Amino acid sequence: MIGRPIKLLVAEDEPPQLRALVALLAELWPEARLCAACGDGLEALEAWERERPDAMFLDLKMPGAGGLEVAQQVARRATPGEAPQVVFVTAHDEAAVAAFERGAVDYVLKPVRRERLAITVARLRERLAVASAGMGRQIEAQVDALLETVRPAEKGGGAGAQPATMRPLQWVTATVRDTVRLYAIDEILAFQAQDKYTRALTAGDEALLRTSLRELAQALDPEVFWQVHRSAIVRATAIDKVTRDEFGKAWLTLKGRADVLPVSSAFHSKLRSL
Numbered sequence: 001m002i003g004r005p006i007k008l009l010v011a012e013d014e015p016p017q018l019r020a021l022v023a024l025l026a027e028l029w030p031e032a033r034l035c036a037a038c039g040d041g042l043e044a045l046e047a048w049e050r051e052r053p054d055a056m057f058l059d060l061k062m063p064g065a066g067g068l069e070v071a072q073q074v075a076r077r078a079t080p081g082e083a084p085q086v087v088f089v090t091a092h093d094e095a096a097v098a099a100f101e102r103g104a105v106d107y108v109l110k111p112v113r114r115e116r117l118a119i120t121v122a123r124l125r126e127r128l129a130v131a132s133a134g135m136g137r138q139i140e141a142q143v144d145a146l147l148e149t150v151r152p153a154e155k156g157g158g159a160g161a162q163p164a165t166m167r168p169l170q171w172v173t174a175t176v177r178d179t180v181r182l183y184a185i186d187e188i189l190a191f192q193a194q195d196k197y198t199r200a201l202t203a204g205d206e207a208l209l210r211t212s213l214r215e216l217a218q219a220l221d222p223e224v225f226w227q228v229h230r231s232a233i234v235r236a237t238a239i240d241k242v243t244r245d246e247f248g249k250a251w252l253t254l255k256g257r258a259d260v261l262p263v264s265s266a267f268h269s270k271l272r273s274l
Contacts, residue, residue, distance in 0.1 A: 005031060005032060005033040006029070006031070006032040006033065006054045006055065006128060007032070007033055007035040007051060007052070007053040007054050007055075008025060008029070008032050008033065008034050008035065008053055008054070008055050008056075008057070009034075009035060009036045009037075009038065009044065009047055009048060009051065009053040009055070009056045009057070009084070010022055010025070010034065010036070010037050010038065010056075010057045011036075011037075011038040011039075011040070011041065011043070011044035011047075011056070011057065011058050011059055011062060011067065011070065012038075012039070012057075012059040012062070012089060013039050013040055013059060013061075013062045013063055014059075015039070017059075017089075017110060017111070017112075018037060018039070020111070020112065021057060021089065021112055021117075022034060022037055024112060024114055024117050025057075025117070025121070027114075028114070028117060028118050028121045029121050029125075032055075035047070035051040035053050036048075036050075036051055036053065039062075040062045040063045040064040040065070041058075041062045041063070041064045041065025041066055041067070041069060041070045042064035042065055043064075044056070044058065044062075044065075044070050045065065045070055045073055045074070048070075048074055048084070049077075052082055052084075053084050054084055054085065054128060055084055055085040055086070055087065055105075055124050055128070056070075056071075056074070056084045056085070056086050056087070057087045057088075057089055057108075058070050058071060058086060058087070058088055058089065059088075059089045059090070060088050060089065060090040060092075061090075061091075067088050067089070067090075068088075071086050071088075071104070074086075085105045085124055085127050085128060086104045086105060087104060087105055087106050087107065087108065087120055087124070088104050088106075088107040088108075089107070089108055089110060089112065090107055090108075090109060090110065091109065091110045092109075105120070105123050105124055105127055106119075106120040106123050106124075108120055129175045129208070130175070130210075168185075168219065168220060168221035168224070169185055169216070169219040169220055169221075170184070170185050171183065171184060171185060172185065172188070172200065172209055172211070173209070174200050174207030174208060174209045175207055175208045175209075176205060176206075176207045176208075181207060183200065183202065183207070185220075187202045187203070188200050188201070188202060188235065189201045189202060189203065189234070189235050189238040189254050189255075189256075189257065190232060190233065190234040190235060190238065190254060190259070190261060191209075191213060191216055191225075191232070191233040191234075192213075192231060192232045192233075192259075192261060193212075193213045193230075193231040193232070194208070196210075197209060197210060198210075198211055198212060198213050198216060201254065201257060201259060203256055203257070213230075213231065213232075213233060216233060217233060220233065223236075224236060224237075226267070227267070228252055228261065228262075228263045228264065228267045229261065229262045229263055229264045229267065230264065231262060232252075232261040232262060232263075234252065234254070234261065238254050238255050239252060239254065239255070240252075240253045240254055240255045241253055242263055242268060242271060244268075249262070250262070250263035250264075250265070250267075250268040251263060
């Protein structure tokens with residue numbers, strides 16, 4: 001799990017291009033740390049061995065070893081979990097096919113433009129966040145397994161033991177940018193389905209969970225969290241107001257947040273009857 005600044009390695013044999021790329025990365029990704037700026041492929045391999053960066057920007061054409069060769073060597077030497085995300089830098093668009101065949105996250109063309117590099121940085125952030133979330137879920141599973149070993153009575157295995165009762169969810173692990181955080185359930189105001197993930201909203205932040213909304217609905221206390229729509233679960237005490245738009249659709253706002261969440265007709269009717 002990444003609980004430190006993201007480490008970046010940049011390899012480019014043309015000093016002006018190297019300086020420009022390093023400067024842009026510092027601007028677009030200020031919380032990341034440049035651990036190595038290399039002038040050729042062999043230097044990049046040595047730096048990878050020493051620093052174990054999280055992401056590498058590799059020029060395809062360099063003395064000693066090109067970017068593709070560097071990426072190939074790193075893939076062979078890396079153990080599971082330490083292989084970096086790779087971005088290739090090239091002067092030729094057709095090199096993109098070879099780049100993606102080597103498992104690259106992205107490629108950028110020279111001269112590197114700020115707008116294009118911003119897209120690449122966003123992709124890297126997402127990849128690293130997903131990787132961290134995966135490790136977070138492994139840790140969470142290990143913790144759950146440990147808790148089960150100290151609660152034998154709940155498993156119904158002991159003499160006179162009562163059947164296990166499911167306890168409402170107390171904690172969730174979620175990804176905030178490049179970090180996996182542990183949130184107490186009391187911090188969460190709402191959950192909203194978002195593509196393959198679930199968005200968790202707190203008073204001053206938001207994070208992504210890899211748990212589906214359906215799984216959360218089964219684990220949350222229904223007296224505390226209300227499913228107001230198939231895509232949204234909300235803490236009852238966090239509801240500010242529910243309004244209808246000109247098309248008759250109902251929308252919910254949360255106390256202290258600007259987010260607007262959909263409300264199903266069935267729930268809106270139930271809410272009016274309370």
